[in-house]
Amino acid sequence: MKHDVILHDVAKAANVSIATVSNVVNGKGRVSKTTMKRVQQAIEQLGYAPNLLARHLKTNQSRLIGLVVQTTKPGRIQDNPFYWDLLAGAEEIARDHGFHMILVSMGMPEETLDFVKQRQLDGLLVVGITDHRGEDALFRTLDIPCVYIDSYLNDPRLCQVCVDDQYGGYAATKHLLALGHRRIALLIGDIPMDQLRRYAVLQQRWRGYRKALDEAGLPYDPGLMIRLPTSVQGGYHAAAWLANHNDVSAIFSMSDIAALGLMKGIKDMGWRVPEQVSLVGFDNLFMSGYTLPALTTVSQNIVQKGRVAVKLLMELMDNKCSTSRKVVLPVELLVRDTTTKAHLTDRQ
């Protein structure tokens, strides 16, 4: 894939210097109408396309944006359709600005840093970082524009975008409380409760849950935290937990993905949703409205999250001294069919 036609060729064809052609291509410098026409014709005729590698080398930029994703195993992207939506949104805006997205899976810190340096990435979208893992410092060492997604970092100088997770948790719980539920379990990720701070998004949703409980004058019961992996399988197994907790009449799953599995698990036990167990999810995945019964859930727009993140990054790159701001996108409780009034009739 050798570059067939280069600046030099166009220059010769139009009988001007290389610099002039470059100026025409970039719309910079001073060049008369007539020569511009001549150059443009030559470009058209020869089918010239600039060699971005050379340009980038010279200008010290790559027009590449890294999407830094957490990995389970090093080198293996977490299998979560969530990321595709994020990438799709980001790519859409990036492309409009002449940028492109590239995946950076965060394995070894060293490795990650080297990668960013070697590829000369112009900016980073970092997903799911917290203050409590030292990862934030990592990205601050290489000083390139960063936008943190779903990260809840304390430093006010940082650019961040997330949704109102806490409100989401609050709204979901409040909805269940309003229906008369008193013992509401929380299907949380597969993490020790004392490590919750490391998973900022979950922590926020959890806080919303607690807040709603507090307002209702109900006690917070750690025994109601179901700690299972955020996956369909994880959710499915939560049903077994439920079987041992007959006083629990509702579950708030912090992800739709787990809620789907849970719903299946509950039904496989022969129980009915929502008559015997009410269920609320989080995310509103593409098929969450098409389960039976349709899942009540807190909806967030992940594609939009990707879009906004890149827009912020662009601002950050334009005027370096920009007032770095934090954007909180709204969430919306979608009441569908998996929640209903708490009954006095026990599942026994």
Add this chain to the structure above:
Amino acid sequence: MKHDVILHDVAKAANVSIATVSNVVNGKGRVSKTTMKRVQQAIEQLGYAPNLLARHLKTNQSRLIGLVVQTTKPGRIQDNPFYWDLLAGAEEIARDHGFHMILVSMGMPEETLDFVKQRQLDGLLVVGITDHRGEDALFRTLDIPCVYIDSYLNDPRLCQVCVDDQYGGYAATKHLLALGHRRIALLIGDIPMDQLRRYAVLQQRWRGYRKALDEAGLPYDPGLMIRLPTSVQGGYHAAAWLANHNDVSAIFSMSDIAALGLMKGIKDMGWRVPEQVSLVGFDNLFMSGYTLPALTTVSQNIVQKGRVAVKLLMELMDNKCSTSRKVVLPVELLVRDTTTKAHLTDRQ
């Protein structure tokens, strides 16, 4: 993001020429043990990382692989979680070889071509092309290694990877036939039947369907083709079609995504799956086993598809003259709970 330490600095520190450092970095050329040690120490100490832009400019390659995806609107990636799996698999292998993936959304042909040329992409993964749209020719003009995914191109010189779509369609249909179903509808994409050739994957599955019908001595009835978008919504609306075709006792949906919507639609009409309608899907999405009833479907491994595609691409790039081969990955019919014996009792 200026490159702080370059070859030059290392050379000075180790008291050798730039070329020698380059040789050490790349493991080429001839350099004695002792100097190698000295250079490596200098590299370590200064924290040198090669500037890939410069390297790539010199070597005429970018170590970037494009994933060419179809777009609905130009510049907008089709919102299909399918692509994430593909990308995840591809990225995994690519990274092992020092390559990275970049998205190329296929809008205007000109634009796409320019992009590949400008970014100097080393290879392309092209998804869902057919002989019948002139797109294949497009990629052949720029002669860079290509692997076609889900494409069914006739040219034997091309490298292709797909799954056994036809067998999948055959197995699904045969399964339904074995259960006694005679009127089996096909939930196909939102395309005119005379355009089916343009959607190779669907055509293959359709052929499998027909083959099974033929073998059973049953006629092919075009009236049984349900042409609705491949989406949850599309599937949902298929239920309305079903309401007008009471002789149909089973539906084979060519995608799980539509099958999920369809299942919801059927249940919303008050009918039961599988007692009144049997249902088979295609893909085995991550939650297909967790619907209620669990979806019977033809399973394919999309991540693996991405992996194999990149492996093929690497071979193609190593020995240019490689015997370009076509890899067909297996599919597997997973009989779960949405299919049962055809009953004589009508839905009326």
Add this chain to the structure above:
DNA sequence: TTATATTGGTTAAACCTTTAACCAGAGGGT
């Protein structure tokens, strides 16, 4: 002895752009 490899390096050109510095000529003001 002389011709010839081999070892361990160095020099310099090349990859294709961008861009600062320079320059010739024209026009205008005093």
Add this chain to the structure above:
DNA sequence: ACCCTCTGGTTAAAGGTTTAACCAATATAA
């Protein structure tokens, strides 16, 4: 006449790397 500015370019350096060509010294072979 002089100085200054403006227009429309050109020249050349620089960006960081790879690599072919070269070279001095030592070892090997005839």
